[in-house]
Amino acid sequence: MTKRQSPMTKTIASFALALGLLVGTTQAMAAEEGDLPSAGTNIRDQASLQRGAKLFFNYCVGCHSLKYVRYSRMAEDLGLSEDEVMKNLNFTGAKFGDPVISHMPEDLAQQY
Ligand code: HEC
Known part of the structure; x- marks a missing residue:
């Protein structure tokens, strides 16, 4: 039997993944210099x-x-209203139900 993740867990996991990759890189570098103390991250602190998110x-x-997070789902998981998300966190003209896609054109991204 598979355990279903809660909606909040999925959004948290997306943000945590990005930050975790950064922390992972830092930890890999730190391993050569000694252990770092815990970052003390609390993923339940809304x-x-x-x-x-800001x-x-x-x-x-x-x-x-x-790309696997919709603005609407993020609003639900982070306790934000549609109005708050669309006015303060959406700068691309995406719809509330759209996934969060950067406006960086792919050909330029490849070039950069
Ligand atoms: C100006 C464009 C740009 C911005 C803004 C930017 N990134 Fe990046 N990010 C990149 C590029 C390009 C790479 C790939 C670098 C490489 O592979 O050498 C990258 C790589 C990463 C990686 C992977 C690192 C690794 O070691 O694999 C993570 C995680 C990341 N970014 C998170 C973030 C976060 C969090 C922010 C905001 C605080 C951010 N990025 C802002 C362009 C950007």
Whole structure:
């Protein structure tokens, strides 16, 4: 029997994956210099997750997509209204039900 992930777990997992990759890289580099202390991340802290979403949508989405996350699902999981998401976290003109896709054109991304 497979255990079904909660909706919030899936959105958290998407953000955590991006950040986890960065942490993983840092840890791999740190392994040569000694262990780092825990980052103390609390993935159940909704205010913290909302701040992370703000950072992601102000910086990272310029180049990175979250193609398996819809704006509507993120709103639900992070306790945000449709209005809050569409006014503050959507700068591409995407619809509420659309997945989060960066507007970086693929040919330019390849070039960069
Ligand atoms: C200006 C474009 C740009 C922005 C903005 C950007 N990234 Fe990246 N990111 C890249 C590129 C390009 C790579 C691939 C670099 C490489 O492979 O050498 C990358 C790689 C990554 C990786 C993989 C690192 C690895 O070691 O494999 C992660 C994770 C990541 N970015 C997360 C983020 C996060 C989180 C933000 C926002 C805080 C962000 N990126 C903002 C362009 C960007």
